Structures are given as C-alpha cells and as structure tokens.
Amino acid sequence: MKLYLDENKNAAARKVVLNDMMLTTELSTTAGSKMLEGYKSLFEAEAVTRLKAAGFEIAGKSNVGELSLGLLGETSYFGAVTDDKGNLALAANEIVKTTDAVGAVGLDANGSFLRGAALSDQVAIKPTYGTVSRFGTVSVACSGETVCVSAKSVADAQSLLCAIAGHDDKDGTSLSDSECQRLCADAPRESIKKIAVAKSLALSADEATRAKIHAVVDALKAKGIEVEPIDDSVLIAAKTAWNALMCAELCNNVSKYDGVKYGYRTKNYTNIDELYTNSRTEAFGELLKTAILFGSEALSTENYMPVYDKSLRVRRVICERFAEIFKDYGAVLMPVCSKTAYTEKDVADNKYISFDEASYIAPAYISGLPAVVVGGVLLVGAAFSENALLELAKIAEEG
C-alpha cells in the first residue's frame, strides 16, 4: 500500500517516505486504523519539518500495522503488503526498494520498522531515545517509541538521521542539542574494537538468521574487531516487560480515539456509553483490542505493582546490565527477528507473533538505547553511539 503525493514533482530532489504514524498537513494520517481513516492533522511532525528544511521532499506515506502494531504492517485496516516472493513486507521498505526514494522515516515502538528493514536487506537506525523529536507522531508507547530511519545504504540512513536529530522545545523528553549532535556524521567518535553476541537470543533464531549473524561476525572479525558471546539472560526479560509497558501506554494513548471529537463514529448509538463502545468496537482491529485489554489489565489496581511497576524495575535492571556490558564491549549483536521471511500464514497461525518476536527488539526499546539494522542483524550500542555503530554497519555492508 503506497500513498503518493506527486510522483515527479522534482526529479532531482531526494525523496523520503514517511510511515503513516507521522503527521503531515498535506496527506491524511491514519496510523493504519479505520478509526483515523481520512484524518488530516492541523500541523506536521517536527521530523517532517526538519526533513523539508534539509532539502528532502516528502514522497508520500507508507502503510503501517494498526498503531504500528503487528509483525510488519499486516494488521493495517488497509491491508497487508507482500514482496515479489509473496512474503510479508513492510510498506516503507517495499516503496524504497521499488522507487527512487532515498529511504523512510517512521515512528516505531514494537520493532516492525526494524524487522521490515532486516527482511528486505535494508539499513535501519533506531536512534537514542530523546534525540529525535516525537512531536507530531501518533503516540503508541511514549516511554520507548522512537522516530527511526531506514534506507538502502548506511550513508543514506545516516543522512536522514542527521536531518531529523536535534532538540525540540515541543517535546518534553527531547534532549539538548549538544547531546543530539553527537549523532551526526562529523561528530568525533571512538571506534568500536570489541563486540558481544547475545548468545541465547542468537541461538533462538532459525538457521538462515544465524547464517546472517555469522556473515556479519566474519566481516567484522576480518577488520580486526573482536567478537565474544555473552550471557544475555537478563536481556531476555525485556520482552515481557516491554510488551507490558507498551500495551499499558498504548491503552492510555488510544483512549482519546473515542468517536467524540474526530475520527470514526458509529451510527449505532443512543447514549454516550454506546457511542464510545460501538465506535471503538467497530473501528479497532483485533490485535489493537488485545493490546488495549492487556494494557488496561497491567494498569489496574490489582496488577499495577506486580505487572506495570515490576516492568519499570525490569527496565532499570536491563539498563544496568547494558551499562555493565558496555564497559567491555562497544555493541551487542543479536537477531532482529527469528526468521528471514514470514508469510501471512505465520501470522494467521500465531496471532501474537509480534509479541513473541519482541524478544529481539525489546532490549533496545525498553532501554532507549540506539540500534542499527544491517545485514539482517541488530547492533545495540551505548547511548549516543550511533556513529560508532554505523562504522560497524559500513564494515558489515561491504561484507
């Protein structure tokens, strides 16, 4: 599903695709939901403004799973996207693959943006939390969601990131300009000489995925970078905790879509309670409803301490574990997902497959640390280490 502004407005301009979580004033922003079908924002995302200022042209919007949930976008009200082999694909990567667009920029919270890049052999960067403004994005899980970039090459991904990173007064979680500038290509950096491989996460992926890990490890070793397996038993806890935090925050963030002010409103109501219930029942898809129920339960009085509060504590433990790892290693290498291709049947067989696949992306999302997808694998680094990670990515890219 591809929504184009104007195919050939300026052939020379560098075009960029936005995922449909990014608000624009020219095009509608649906977040893949019937609830927001045709919704036009009064203002645009800060990242969009910055892209335009840097000379990029907005090619159009790409389809996302409803509220960007799901494995790759298959939960969109507007339908799933498949690649030329019939496998599920993320619309943003498909558009970049088949057009002259340089890359894509989009909000991600559950990893579909990273998975899409990995499965289509593109590069993606999830920058350090707080370095790119989330102003003007459809909120999913505010404590971890990040505006990410993807492109066919490391260099293109880096140029997109540099265009959008920076302090924004309109986002209370935005970091200072001096911190954000550490992401840019010409910022001084310290090269990474030693990386870790998350052992059990790597072993849990299928053979084809492990082959990709080996290929990247071999390329890095060939350049003299040391690679060692590490115990990742703490990092594994990120999955459940992030799913809980994400669903809880999502439940709260989507509660504003109630049929009263804008968006879909049921025709079938006689009072305000029916208006709420029926509008949401008719407009939300199954996975989103599941996430809302999970999230609502996680925040209930009975479950707050054992689920939500504990998940916040897990977040701290994971951050501490990463800090410990980064004393010895410059990055942690792990899979992006457990397979190298998914079919619609995979999703039909396991409705919660995206929650299961969160094992790999959750450590980076729950901690807010930067991550780079290259060669089908994920490199997670310390805060503001994007530059150093991208140096590794260039080695992996060259093979």
Place this chain on the structure above:
Amino acid sequence: MAKYETVIGLEVHIELATNSKIFCSCSAKFGGEQNDHVCPACCGMPGMLPVVNKRVVDLGMTAGMMLNCDINRVTTFDKKSYYYPDLPAAYQTTQWFAPVAVNGKVRIETSKGEKFIRIKQIHMEEDAGKLVHDDWTDTTLVDFNRTSVPLIEIVSQPDLNSAEEVVAYLEQLRSLLRFAKVSECRMEQGSMRCDVNLSVRPEGSDKLGVRTEMKNMNSISAIERAIAYETARHIDAIENGTEELVQETRRWDDIKGMSFAMRNKETAGDYRYFPDPNVMPVCIDDEWFERIKKSLPELPSVKKDRYIDELGLSEYDADILTQSRALCDCFEEAYAVSGLVKESANWIISNCMNVLNRKQLTADMLNIDGKALGKLILLVADGKVGHANAKKILEAMFDEDIDPEAYANENGYIVSNDTGKIEGVIRAVVAADPKSVADYKGGKEKALMALFGKCMKELKGNCDPQVLRELLIKIINE
C-alpha cells in the same frame, strides 16, 4: 439521644492564576467565546506532547509553603484514565505518586477558639472542559476552554467537625492563596471548588463512620446547607435505620436542598494511574526553592498585627486592609510615599472602597498605583488640592496612570492663594444675594453656609475653606 460528631475532610480545587494552560500555550483566562482558548494539545488531537508550564510549579510550591507543607523536591506527573466527553484525551494529567507538597497545616479560628487543620497533600493537575446542554434540541456540546487550565487540589485530613469550621477553613485558604497571588479563588467563577467528605460517629468513638462525598460544591452557603443536611441524614440513618449508609458519591441539589446518590456508573471505576512518560520528573533545586520562598508575602495575620502594633492603626482598619493583598500593597505604597499612616488607611478604606463599590469591583481588583495615591494624599495634606477635587483625581486614577499633581494642574484643581481673586468672587456673590446677607446679619447662621457654597462653586473648589470663610465674614461685615 446519643451525641454525634461529624467528621469532615475537604478536597479543594483551585484554579491557578497563570496566563497560559498547564501543558500548552493557550490562554487560561476565564470566559471568552466557547472553544476560543483551544489548540490541538488541549483538544486531545494526536501528535501533541505536553510541556510543563513552570509557572504552575511555582504556584504549586507557593501554595505548599503558604500552607506550611513540605515540598517534594522531585515531583512527578501521572495519568488518570477515564472516559467522559469533557476530557478530550480520555486521561487527566495529575499527581498521584509524588505530589508537589505534603504534610501541611492551616490555622483556623471559630467560636470555639483556635484549631489546626492538617493538610495531607497538594497536587497539581489539569482541569476538564465543560459540557453545555441544550434542552431545546436535546444535544450536548463541549467547550474545551477550561481543558488543561492548571489546578491545585488541596486535600485536608478529616480534621473538620462542623460547617462553621469548614467555612473558616475555606476562608482561611482563600485569604492565604489570594495573598500569595496563587489564585483569585472565586467560587462563583469556579476557580475554587470543593468536594466534601463527611461521616458521622458517636461522640468519643475513634472509629470513623460510613463516608459519603459531595462533589463540586461551589458556594459557601451551599456547603453549609449540604453539611447540615448530610449530617442529619447520617444521624437519622444510624438512629432510626431509615436507610443503609453506603460509601458513595452524592450530588448536592441546592434548589431542592437535598443530596442524591449519583449513578454508580458515574463514580465507579479504576483510574489506572501511571507515571506520564512524556513529562519528565520536575526537580526543584535549592535556587528554585529559595526563589519561591523569598517571594512569599507576609501572612495576613502577621501584617494585621504589624499594622496595629507598629503603625498604630485601629483593629477595625487593620482588619479591613488585610482582607486583601491589593489593599495592603496600595496602603503600604501610599504610606511609604506620604508618611501619613492614618490618612493612607482612610483614603483606601473610605474613598477607594467607595469607587470600587460604585464600579461593582471587589477589593482584590483595586489596581491604582499606591505611590500616586501617596502623592495625592500629600497634595491634600499640604492644602494644595481641596477634598472634593482630590476625589475627582482619585476617580481618574482608576481609569488611567496619572501623576496627581500634573493632573491637578491641567484641570485647574490647585488651590489658589490669590486673596484678590477670592475677594473679587466673594464681592460678586454677596452683591447678587442681598437676602442671604440680610438673613445672616439677622442671626441665621445657615445663610452664611449658602453664601460660602456659592463662593466655593465659583472658585471650583480651589480655595482653602478656612481662608474663604474668614474673608467672607470680613466682607459681609464691612
């Protein structure tokens, strides 16, 4: 009949006197056309993020300090979820885990003497919008002007035992917070609202009875009536078993003079509080803390004592002045300029209050320049401007910033000491009214006053009354 004790705790909502809303730059002023003060943020549109208005934290801290609270140096905002059409985001940002101020106390005075009411906490939060129901078309529309206007909620311990104490407590809160310019605390405009939690127990019992809550009370007299009604209802239920008391939220109908249980649906529910990830914890450093501490005004009770003991004002005058920060500020400025205590107090208590009353303004709305008032008082004391003209100058001071002396010069209000001119006027008046002259000479004192008035009028009041009187008598007797 056994004796009963009423136990009351109050939750008082106060709208803060900020220019803009708590998380966006929309105006927070009362009034305006419906939905004039709104933006995508306070309408709950996707994509907007909250950015804390620091002024709200300033005022939250000020309120905390005025009510003798401990200030939480790290204070956080949390989300409270519920569905209601006046709440566009379907959650309210409030403070659940670390409110700005805790453990305070407020001194009240009633017919039973002095008492301290403990404050459990003060938290900052955003207000909701307003539903406007049109009975004619049977539709409800929503006005988001009030959405996200900053509030503080002051939660007391259940230390209050009578309507009299509740009223004294509310008036004390209002006085302290108005003095510190935290809020105008206008119940009639909804900038001060009150939830009353009430239970009844046999006197001497240490076990609390079943508690009911009456929400959104917005007038002192309604609160008094509601407490009387609810207390009687509880006692009746306990004594006579007329009904079974349940913990519930009730609505006070001031016209019917009764409270009604609200539908369970309106009150039940789990608010699913959690820390708002979009609002970073607010860290109050020493510099910020000290800045607010230094900005606190002298307490009204301290001021009153000082006015009586140091300045020698009567208790009556001191009472009136210390009702309002605006009166105190004006008085202190006028006194500083004129050096005349009694005159400064009198000008405010009589003349300024007269103008305020005529303009239907409250004492808080006195906005004349106290220094200018001081200059005016000096002009009168020095005999340069007559009383009647001084009042005209005061009147003008309410409308514009003027220098009293310059204004007096421009308008011919300066007292003339030109005896030649005065004598000329007197002779003309006397010549034109031989009857009054004859009456006065015949022993009618009143006739002199008539002549005096005519002369003063001709002179436009710009004459020392003593001088005029002496010259008038001299000329009549020539």
